[in-house]
Amino acid sequence: METSKIELSNVEGDKNLNATKSPSGWKIIGREIVRDKLALFSLILLTVIIILVYGVSLFLNQEEIVTVDLFSIHEKPSETHILGTDYGGRDVFGQLIIGTRNSLSIGILVTVMTGVIGIIFGLVAGYFGGTIDNILMRILDFFMVLPFLMIVIVFVAIVPKYSILSFSLIMTAFLWMGIARLIRSKALQEKELDYVQASKTLGTSNLKIMFTQVLPNLSSLIIVTMTLNLAANIGLESGLSFLGFGFPESTPSLGTLVSYARNPQTLEFRWWVWVPASVLILVLMLSINNVGQALKRATDARQRRG
Amino acid sequence: MSFLEVNDLKVHFPIRGGFFGGTQGYVKAVDGVSFSIEKGKTYGLVGESGSGKTTTGRAIIGLNKITSGKVLFDGQEINDLHRASKDIRRDIQMIFQDPYSSLNPKKRVSDIIAEPLRNYEKLTKGEEQKRVQELIELVGLSPESSVKYPHEFSGGQRQRIGIARAIALKPKLIIADEPVSALDVSVQAQVLNFMQDIQKELGLTYLFISHDLGVIKHMCDEIGIMYKGRYVESGTKEDIFNNPQHIYTKRLVAAIPDINPRNRSQHLQFRQEVKKEYEQSFNKYFDSEGLAYQLQPVSNTHLVALPEKG
Amino acid sequence: MWKFTLRRIVTMIPQVLLLSIIVFVLAKMMPGDALTGMVDPNVDPNTIAEKREALGLNDPWYEQYTRWLGGVFQGDLGQSIHFKMPVSELVWQRIVNSFWLSAFTLVLTYLIAIPLGITSGRYNDSWADRLITGYTYVGFAMPIFIFALVMLWVFGFYLDLFPTGGSIQPGIEPGTFEYIMSKIYHMLLPALSMALITTVSTVQYLRSEIVDTKQKDFILTARAKGASETRVYNRHILRNSLLPIAAFLGYEITGLIGGSIFIENIFSYPGMGQLFLSSISLRDYSVVTSLVLLFGMLTIIGGLLSDIILSLVDPRIRIK
Numbered sequence: 001m002e003t004s005k006i007e008l009s010n011v012e013g014d015k016n017l018n019a020t021k022s023p024s025g026w027k028i029i030g031r032e033i034v035r036d037k038l039a040l041f042s043l044i045l046l047t048v049i050i051i052l053v054y055g056v057s058l059f060l061n062q063e064e065i066v067t068v069d070l071f072s073i074h075e076k077p078s079e080t081h082i083l084g085t086d087y088g089g090r091d092v093f094g095q096l097i098i099g100t101r102n103s104l105s106i107g108i109l110v111t112v113m114t115g116v117i118g119i120i121f122g123l124v125a126g127y128f129g130g131t132i133d134n135i136l137m138r139i140l141d142f143f144m145v146l147p148f149l150m151i152v153i154v155f156v157a158i159v160p161k162y163s164i165l166s167f168s169l170i171m172t173a174f175l176w177m178g179i180a181r182l183i184r185s186k187a188l189q190e191k192e193l194d195y196v197q198a199s200k201t202l203g204t205s206n207l208k209i210m211f212t213q214v215l216p217n218l219s220s221l222i223i224v225t226m227t228l229n230l231a232a233n234i235g236l237e238s239g240l241s242f243l244g245f246g247f248p249e250s251t252p253s254l255g256t257l258v259s260y261a262r263n264p265q266t267l268e269f270r271w272w273v274w275v276p277a278s279v280l281i282l283v284l285m286l287s288i289n290n291v292g293q294a295l296k297r298a299t300d301a302r303q304r305r306g
Numbered sequence: 307m308s309f310l311e312v313n314d315l316k317v318h319f320p321i322r323g324g325f326f327g328g329t330q331g332y333v334k335a336v337d338g339v340s341f342s343i344e345k346g347k348t349y350g351l352v353g354e355s356g357s358g359k360t361t362t363g364r365a366i367i368g369l370n371k372i373t374s375g376k377v378l379f380d381g382q383e384i385n386d387l388h389r390a391s392k393d394i395r396r397d398i399q400m401i402f403q404d405p406y407s408s409l410n411p412k413k414r415v416s417d418i419i420a421e422p423l424r425n426y427e428k429l430t431k432g433e434e435q436k437r438v439q440e441l442i443e444l445v446g447l448s449p450e451s452s453v454k455y456p457h458e459f460s461g462g463q464r465q466r467i468g469i470a471r472a473i474a475l476k477p478k479l480i481i482a483d484e485p486v487s488a489l490d491v492s493v494q495a496q497v498l499n500f501m502q503d504i505q506k507e508l509g510l511t512y513l514f515i516s517h518d519l520g521v522i523k524h525m526c527d528e529i530g531i532m533y534k535g536r537y538v539e540s541g542t543k544e545d546i547f548n549n550p551q552h553i554y555t556k557r558l559v560a561a562i563p564d565i566n567p568r569n570r571s572q573h574l575q576f577r578q579e580v581k582k583e584y585e586q587s588f589n590k591y592f593d594s595e596g597l598a599y600q601l602q603p604v605s606n607t608h609l610v611a612l613p614e615k616g
Numbered sequence: 617m618w619k620f621t622l623r624r625i626v627t628m629i630p631q632v633l634l635l636s637i638i639v640f641v642l643a644k645m646m647p648g649d650a651l652t653g654m655v656d657p658n659v660d661p662n663t664i665a666e667k668r669e670a671l672g673l674n675d676p677w678y679e680q681y682t683r684w685l686g687g688v689f690q691g692d693l694g695q696s697i698h699f700k701m702p703v704s705e706l707v708w709q710r711i712v713n714s715f716w717l718s719a720f721t722l723v724l725t726y727l728i729a730i731p732l733g734i735t736s737g738r739y740n741d742s743w744a745d746r747l748i749t750g751y752t753y754v755g756f757a758m759p760i761f762i763f764a765l766v767m768l769w770v771f772g773f774y775l776d777l778f779p780t781g782g783s784i785q786p787g788i789e790p791g792t793f794e795y796i797m798s799k800i801y802h803m804l805l806p807a808l809s810m811a812l813i814t815t816v817s818t819v820q821y822l823r824s825e826i827v828d829t830k831q832k833d834f835i836l837t838a839r840a841k842g843a844s845e846t847r848v849y850n851r852h853i854l855r856n857s858l859l860p861i862a863a864f865l866g867y868e869i870t871g872l873i874g875g876s877i878f879i880e881n882i883f884s885y886p887g888m889g890q891l892f893l894s895s896i897s898l899r900d901y902s903v904v905t906s907l908v909l910l911f912g913m914l915t916i917i918g919g920l921l922s923d924i925i926l927s928l929v930d931p932r933i934r935i936k
Contacts, residue, residue, distance in 0.1 A: 145631055145919070146638075147911045149874045150892060154908060157896050158645055194408035201367055201400045202471070203392065203425040216412040235759040239878065242761050243893065261765050262882075268773045278762045289757040 032298035039294035042287035065094035095252035107234040118179030126187025220299035227292035308342035315375035337535035348512040350526030358535040399477040403484040405464035409456040416452035441470040462493035541608035643905040694902035714887035724811035733822025755816035778805040781884035825857035866922025
């Protein structure tokens with residue numbers, strides 16, 4: 001069986017035969033979001049809210065808003081107080097704006113922190129496998145067993161110098177497991193691929209391979225998971241503040257505003273205190289979720305609308 | 307003195323099982339393999355899936371752990387390539403089978419080819435780019451390729467990127483693990499010819515792993531045939547193709563398609579004879595576990611796995 | 617299968633042990649100890665110190681831990697500082713309430729989720745499916761406390777359809793039909809609020825499973841053999857899709873625990889969640905630690921249950 005030598009210059013001809021387009025990239029994500037009317041609307045709405053909230057809060061004086069004013073308790077909405085006042089005479093609208101800003105900021109902070117921890121944990125466990133993976137998974141399994149809400153509430157109750165930072169840290173400490181698991185399973189898959197083996201033969205160190213070769217291939221998973229996590233984290237933080245174990249009362253938060261509804265009078269008759277905050281929490285979570293779902297569809301090969 | 311020498315190489319994978327996850331047994335992927343390659347030559351390792359040929363290659367380059375045996379490269383023992391000195395590691399490189407997974411989809415071609423250079427040599431950006439362009443040109447790709455991503459290329463082109471990456475450090479030994487098995491037949495020829503060209507130009511020694519005897523015949527001077535982790539026959543090209551001794555080798559040789567349609571009925575008859583012989587003489591050539599015996603010399607260059615005369 | 621169960625139980629033991637140690641350490645970290653609530657602060661500090669010594673509160677931590685652990689096994693969870701009664705008694709009262717509420721919630725969840733999921737899967741891309749999918753979308757993102765609040769507002773106060781607090785109408789004879797009806801009446805709104813949110817994951821799962829299975833070749837074969845649509849569904853599709861739901865039961869328990877804290881709070885329902893929150897506020901730490909231990913155990917057992925059922929139900933997962 002003789003094979004003849006063929007001119008190498010001919011080879012350019014087969015360039016288009018087997019080329020496949022990479023399934024993800026910023027263009028694809030953008031296209032998917034635009035096609036999905038809901039996601040597009042959510043994204044725009046979110047941007048508007050963020051700009052409004054962060055912008056207006058620059059003009060608001062937080063100190064003033066949280067100062068108790070016993071002469072103005074439970075006022076109805078008026079010109080001076082667009083949404084009336086709460087049981088301490090504090091302006092509800094101001095609390096709403098600053099509270100949204102706080103909830104967003106803490107949500108992002110916690111998401112980023114859990115992301116960093118989760119990614120490092122998952123990468124190391126998935127890439128090295130074997131004993132290291134076993135040990136790390138035992139640790140992870142243990143953390144998953146702890147009832148999140150209860151443990152966070154207990155920690156919040158006993159931590160002596162309670163601040164926004166300590167709150168974020170406590171939340172992060174019991175929330176990193178979800179993303180760690182996802183990253184780990186994807187890393188386990190990726191490390192079997194030949195390009196990782198090739199990097200090893202080319203002399204690249206394990207650390208470099210993990211973070212410069214494997215990690216970029218996890219980027220779509222990371223973006224989608226962190227976006228969806230952001231929505232969930234905002235919900236968790238509001239829930240905790242609602243129960244009184246989130247932000248301290250001197251720090252306005254959406255959850256605290258909703259918690260005023262625990263008072264049956266406020267629930268029935270003073271809707272302007274808790275309904276706007278509830279609506280805002282809902283809107284934030286829904287819109288972030290919509291964008292996240294659109295991202296998820298963009299990165300999944302079975303794209304519905306792209 | 308041989309360039310690469312493999313002595314009684316064994317690679318056993320433990321099977322985990324049982325109540326506490328202890329070791330139940332071993333998968334003997336490579337079970338006592340010995341051969342040697344001279345500098346500048348191409349040695350072919352042949353076998354079907356599961357024969358252990360890929361594992362052998364990976365064990366030599368350090369991607370699989372060696373259970374026992376010795377690997378000597380240019381006189382130096384390199385049983386665990388990971389721990390060997392950096393200088394030796396750069397001299398042995400690998401070309402991978404799957405053009406679709408052997409290149410990182412998120413990296414540009416220039417970064418992929420430059421990776422070994424960045425690990426071993428201190429080059430400035432400019433020097434590095436120059437080397438990369440030289441390599442791209444050498445493998446016959448257009449200069450604009452360096453900024454593109456792997457998915458913009460065909461299978462054959464990707465393999466050539468992989469080859470460019472493998473020769474970047476000017477290695478002495480290249481282990482080619484089924485480099486053309488995933489390519490269309492027409493493209494295969496191009497890549498193989500190219501590999502032969504650069505072998506002469508760069509003075510490379512190849513360990514060529516494949517399941518396709520036709521390809522092996524074209525490329526290799528000496529050949530080793532593996533079955534279930536053991537050698538069944540080894541020898542020069544002439545030994546194997548003109549005078550196959552082991553029934554397994556005969557079956558493989560008979561299976562090579564013949565392009566001449568006039569020989570069709572002849573060829574069919576030949577294959578049927580070989581099949582009959584295989585079924586009848588199975589126990590003469592394989593032991594009770596269905597594994598090959600030790601290799602016995604039949605001539606200076608020709609070794610066959612036969613039961614010991616006795 | 618028994619081997620599998622045994623192995624899971626064996627891995628469970630260190631988890632439980634670790635949990636208990638953490639709970640114990642947490643308890644120690646909390647300000648105050650067993651004596652704080654029981655002693656009159658005007659008493660001479662020396663006597664207090666003596667009492668401490670006598671009760672073994674100054675012993676090394678591992679001794680205290682072993683003693684505490686021993687007590688737990690015997691059912692002694694310590695004393696509630698606030699209520700001045702054994703924790704176990706306190707917990708027992710509440711556990712019954714929480715249990716019934718959770719059971720009712722689960723029943724409602726499956727009663728709602730299964731028909732919805734099947735409809736959504738069977739008639740997918742119809743308006744019914746779109747409606748249901750929209751519902752799951754919103755339900756997934758909706759925080760449970762907001763939904764519960766709105767339910768309370770609309771059905772409890774505004775429409776005045778349901779009681780807004782407590783687990784029972786005071787003054788009814790226990791054991792009578794009236795009693796049971798009152799109990800159910802009080803549980804309806806909280807259970808419904810919780811259930812409507814919990815259904816979401818089950819509905820989504822059912823829908824995607826049915827849509828996937830529908831497209832499989834063996835369904836095509838069944839139809840080609842002439843089986844009616846209903847038979848195709850009942851015999852083939854549902855069998856594949858429904859059984860794993862039983863396995864998720866264990867995981868639902870974790871969600872129920874978290875949700876119950878909010879629901880019981882909002883509806884003033886006297887269950888374990890309520891007890892937990894009030895104990896924390898009252899700094900009644902012996903109750904708190906016991907509850908954390910209890911809930912942790914429930915989560916672990918829930919996971920174990922899920923794994924066992926899953927292995928029974930799916931022959932592919934059945935190990936060795």
